[in-house]
Amino acid sequence: MEKAATFGVIAGIAMTTGALAHEAAKLPNTPAGKAIQARHDNFKAMGAANKSISDELKKDAPDHKLVSDNAIKLKALSTQVPSWFPKGSGPESKLPTDAKPEIWTETAKFSAAANRMQVEVSKLQLLAASGEVGALRNQSRAVGAACKSCHDSFRMPRS
Numbered sequence: 001m002e003k004a005a006t007f008g009v010i011a012g013i014a015m016t017t018g019a020l021a022h023e024a025a026k027l028p029n030t031p032a033g034k035a036i037q038a039r040h041d042n043f044k045a046m047g048a049a050n051k052s053i054s055d056e057l058k059k060d061a062p063d064h065k066l067v068s069d070n071a072i073k074l075k076a077l078s079t080q081v082p083s084w085f086p087k088g089s090g091p092e093s094k095l096p097t098d099a100k101p102e103i104w105t106e107t108a109k110f111s112a113a114a115n116r117m118q119v120e121v122s123k124l125q126l127l128a129a130s131g132e133v134g135a136l137r138n139q140s141r142a143v144g145a146a147c148k149s150c151h152d153s154f155r156m157p158r159s
């Protein structure tokens with residue numbers, strides 16, 4: 001009885017904290033657990049680099065070095081994305097992941113989405129080196145659209 005009640009409380013907390021509980025979940029030291037953990041960490045780093053760029057570009061006089069450094073980070077990460085999805089690291093692992101099973105069935109479409117993002121990130125990185133702010137702002141939006149396009153098809157919506 002008491003155990004069930006405690007579990008209910010914990011489940012309630014997990015539900016209210018939502019994404020936070022998801023990030024903090026301790027994943028098992030198995031191939032799928034390690035792949036999912038690494039994937040989350042890498043996407044978080046990608047999200048942080050992308051946000052630094054877009055936040056900086058909102059300023060009147062963006063810091064070019066900051067934009068350029070983060071674009072280099074983003075580019076390095078973007079080329080690795082396909083390797084973050086080994087077979088068995090999807091929802092069938094029963095571990096907390098927002099990766100949809102279609103990643104492993106619609107592989108050509110998934111590769112195209114990863115490729116589109118890599119192309120847009122490469123353009124951003126080249127522009128960051130030369131540094132025209134208007135062009136950088138447009139390209140940063142194109143990168144965001146490429147991220148979103150893959151998320152719309154292949155990432156479970158967060159409730």
Ligand code: HEC
Binds near residue numbers: 151
């Ligand atoms: C080719 C598909 C694809 C592309 C392109 C993509 N993502 Fe994702 N992203 C995913 C999937 C799938 C997940 C869910 C991963 C999981 O939960 O295991 C995800 C999750 C994330 C997360 C949440 C990580 C976490 O801790 O749960 C962030 C942040 C993120 N992506 C940022 C980005 C950014 C920024 C870009 C573009 C620069 C991008 N993504 C491009 C597929 C993609």
